[in-house]
Amino acid sequence: MKKLIMLFVFMLTIAFTTSVQAKTLKLAMDADPVSLDPHVQLSGGMLQYSHMVFDPLVRWTKTMDFEPRLATKWERTNPTTIRFYLRKGVKFHSGNDFTAKDVVWTLDRLKKSGDFKGLFEPFEGAVAVDDYTVDIVTKEPYPLLLNMATYIFPMDSKFYTGKDEKGLDKDAIVKTDYSFANQNESGTGKYYVKEREQGVKTVFAKFDKYWNNDGNVDTIVLTPIKSDATRVAALLSGDVDFIMPVPPQDFPRIEKTEGIQLATMPGARIITLQLNQKRVEAFKNPKVRMAIVNAINNAGIASKIMKGKALAAGQQGPKGYLGYVEDLKPRYDLKKAKQLMKEAGYADGFEVSMIAPNNRYVNDEKIAEAAASMLGKIGIKVNLKTMPKAQYWDEFDAQAADIQMIGWHSDTEDSANFSEFLLMCPNKETGYGQYNSGNYCNPEVDKLILASQSETDVAKRTAMLQKAETIIYEDAGFVPLHWQNLSWAGKANMNILDIVNTMNFPYFGDLVIK
Amino acid sequence: MFAFIIRRFIQAALVIVIISIIAFAIKQNVGDPVRAITGISVSAAEREAMRDQLGLNDPVFIQYLRFSKDALHGDFGNSFFYKKPAVDVILSKAPATIELVFVTSLIVIGLSIPLGVYSAIYPKNLFSRFLMGASIVGVSIPVFLIAIMMIYLFSIKLGWLPSFGRGELVSIGGWDTGMLTLDGWLHLIMPSVALSSIMLPLFIRLIRSEMMEILESEYVKFAWAKGLTKHRVWFVHAFKNTLLTVITVGGVQLGITIAFTILTETVFQWQGLGFLFMEAVERADASLLVAYLMFVGIVMVGVNTIVDIIYGMVNPTVRITGVK
Numbered sequence: 001m002k003k004l005i006m007l008f009v010f011m012l013t014i015a016f017t018t019s020v021q022a023k024t025l026k027l028a029m030d031a032d033p034v035s036l037d038p039h040v041q042l043s044g045g046m047l048q049y050s051h052m053v054f055d056p057l058v059r060w061t062k063t064m065d066f067e068p069r070l071a072t073k074w075e076r077t078n079p080t081t082i083r084f085y086l087r088k089g090v091k092f093h094s095g096n097d098f099t100a101k102d103v104v105w106t107l108d109r110l111k112k113s114g115d116f117k118g119l120f121e122p123f124e125g126a127v128a129v130d131d132y133t134v135d136i137v138t139k140e141p142y143p144l145l146l147n148m149a150t151y152i153f154p155m156d157s158k159f160y161t162g163k164d165e166k167g168l169d170k171d172a173i174v175k176t177d178y179s180f181a182n183q184n185e186s187g188t189g190k191y192y193v194k195e196r197e198q199g200v201k202t203v204f205a206k207f208d209k210y211w212n213n214d215g216n217v218d219t220i221v222l223t224p225i226k227s228d229a230t231r232v233a234a235l236l237s238g239d240v241d242f243i244m245p246v247p248p249q250d251f252p253r254i255e256k257t258e259g260i261q262l263a264t265m266p267g268a269r270i271i272t273l274q275l276n277q278k279r280v281e282a283f284k285n286p287k288v289r290m291a292i293v294n295a296i297n298n299a300g301i302a303s304k305i306m307k308g309k310a311l312a313a314g315q316q317g318p319k320g321y322l323g324y325v326e327d328l329k330p331r332y333d334l335k336k337a338k339q340l341m342k343e344a345g346y347a348d349g350f351e352v353s354m355i356a357p358n359n360r361y362v363n364d365e366k367i368a369e370a371a372a373s374m375l376g377k378i379g380i381k382v383n384l385k386t387m388p389k390a391q392y393w394d395e396f397d398a399q400a401a402d403i404q405m406i407g408w409h410s411d412t413e414d415s416a417n418f419s420e421f422l423l424m425c426p427n428k429e430t431g432y433g434q435y436n437s438g439n440y441c442n443p444e445v446d447k448l449i450l451a452s453q454s455e456t457d458v459a460k461r462t463a464m465l466q467k468a469e470t471i472i473y474e475d476a477g478f479v480p481l482h483w484q485n486l487s488w489a490g491k492a493n494m495n496i497l498d499i500v501n502t503m504n505f506p507y508f509g510d511l512v513i514k
Numbered sequence: 515m516f517a518f519i520i521r522r523f524i525q526a527a528l529v530i531v532i533i534s535i536i537a538f539a540i541k542q543n544v545g546d547p548v549r550a551i552t553g554i555s556v557s558a559a560e561r562e563a564m565r566d567q568l569g570l571n572d573p574v575f576i577q578y579l580r581f582s583k584d585a586l587h588g589d590f591g592n593s594f595f596y597k598k599p600a601v602d603v604i605l606s607k608a609p610a611t612i613e614l615v616f617v618t619s620l621i622v623i624g625l626s627i628p629l630g631v632y633s634a635i636y637p638k639n640l641f642s643r644f645l646m647g648a649s650i651v652g653v654s655i656p657v658f659l660i661a662i663m664m665i666y667l668f669s670i671k672l673g674w675l676p677s678f679g680r681g682e683l684v685s686i687g688g689w690d691t692g693m694l695t696l697d698g699w700l701h702l703i704m705p706s707v708a709l710s711s712i713m714l715p716l717f718i719r720l721i722r723s724e725m726m727e728i729l730e731s732e733y734v735k736f737a738w739a740k741g742l743t744k745h746r747v748w749f750v751h752a753f754k755n756t757l758l759t760v761i762t763v764g765g766v767q768l769g770i771t772i773a774f775t776i777l778t779e780t781v782f783q784w785q786g787l788g789f790l791f792m793e794a795v796e797r798a799d800a801s802l803l804v805a806y807l808m809f810v811g812i813v814m815v816g817v818n819t820i821v822d823i824i825y826g827m828v829n830p831t832v833r834i835t836g837v838k
Contacts, residue, residue, distance in 0.1 A: 119557060198595075199793070229662055229781070233669055390795070393545075393549045431559075
């Protein structure tokens, strides 16, 4: 009898300890990865996936420093080259060894990807020095080489080389049809894709030979839940453990619920309005633009519409970015705005059109409505039209309205990227100012940004970028609204705040569930 | 009869051609699919090249011709999001919707007939009055509100039912069914109840008013006079004739049910065709959108054709006009 009890206790202990070690995370996001091929699309969702199944050379920490991943250390050997020393003994999910050859192969493939080739344009390529040393070379001295190394998720060159059973190249990057890489993966990441039904469920299981054991989650079951209300309900009812994104209207409810935590942090996506100077004569006048910036109470939008989960902005890049200038505060002064309108000769105001998306940014439609009514106070009558994002970008590109909304997150996590796309003089050949529907054009800003692209001295570069931000601020080149906060919610027994960052790539491999 | 059926089929084919034209027109206006499959920082030139490659820059007429030619061979193009033929995607999602609509129909038929008949026979009874009142309320509340209230009550507050998805599925020859597991059935309850909240009140009222009218008709009075038992009069003579109307209306209502699956499936993250359609619109997944509209169109036309044929068999007057 005693033996039996002992056996029973023993078995219980085993059952208990194994259940402590093997944790499963039930994760609900608004969408699931569109493909298993990390190079098929440059989007937040695909990068989140890449961080689970692949591993980059280096990655960003929460404080925007670089953290070694597949590269253990690195050094600049000459102005155009950084030498990366790779982690030894790392295996791909296929069982192949990870070496410098895979880095060279991956960079070559990135340069062929429609979505990534723009970002990797400054790169010459990579050269394998030996199995565990690789030189990454740029065409010109490039200050953002390390930033870009966070996008280099080495792929298994052996696994992706050759023909598949249909006789197609395994390394083909295909957006709208079958490809080997769309359906199969071999990365070095903590999780491999065990099961996948697109749009329904993806099961990630821990890869036995992974080199790092910071987190304790062995299985991640990712379910996309499109509807905000349903996603929140799934968390509240315990059907899932972790949700992202969290709709702002449910923040109070989640914070009040016991056993559930809400984690938010300032994001790096700036929401802006662009004033089209080509369409509206008045917008050419800096006084009118300044009046508009002063008429829109962006702090009020951040606190009322965004429920305090956004930070009112006066410039493009948030704090922590090189170009950030502490003194460039958000402006709101209705009296001054009216005065400026009078000085500009528009005391009676005028009428303009405005468009904004209604399902792209958090509360985008409400923000646009608020801004439009605020402009009414200085006599500018705004005819606002909002539409789903599927239709919005065509209208945006056609510059169909006088005022257009756009949010921007810098792919390089660097200040220059904002201006390159949003505020540099639009130029079809160079591609600069691709989303500058305000047609703001200040050659001085262009000069500073272009110079910053090959300046590797951080102090000098910082000065250039700050100068550019200041000029734009004084010109009122655009209407800054706010930086959107990022939000996640999950059960209280996990360290959510430790694994999240402003890029919104939660490092699930590091998640610890108590 | 044969000529009648042939004529119906020709009409059906015509309707399908018209649907394809409408679907194609919609496709041209949902937005740019290339936007949905590329990152925002991709250059305009790169996008243009992709559009060329996908044939999106060709004139609409050429695109339609190409589409019709492929469609006749059963090829509706590739879904951009799923990266496989749109027909395959539709077929893989159809079981979810069919099961949902099937269970909903069971609920509607199973409840509306006894309740409708009961309230027709005893119109002044308190329960009948309550039913009439409740059905007005049921018709007036939007489906998504009912759905969200049910999630709040049964998932969050009581924790009895799962809040989303289809649960555990069993695959039988490519058909993923949730009807063979307890978990699957638990997941089916709320969506099917929410979906039936549209049809059920309508059918109760329909059956009631039809039945009441028939109970007043001459031949029923004659049946009473003949001294038949009340059950025979109610269920054989009166109810059988009530069904005629119910069959026709039911066929038409199927379309409305399909439309409401879009709402229900979105709220419950039910991975069926309605949900697929919503997502395809949002992603401007053009081929999938057209394939869905065609699929639903064909189902609708098919069901209505069958209803007409059945009606013709059941109701001699229709048969006679058809033959003439």
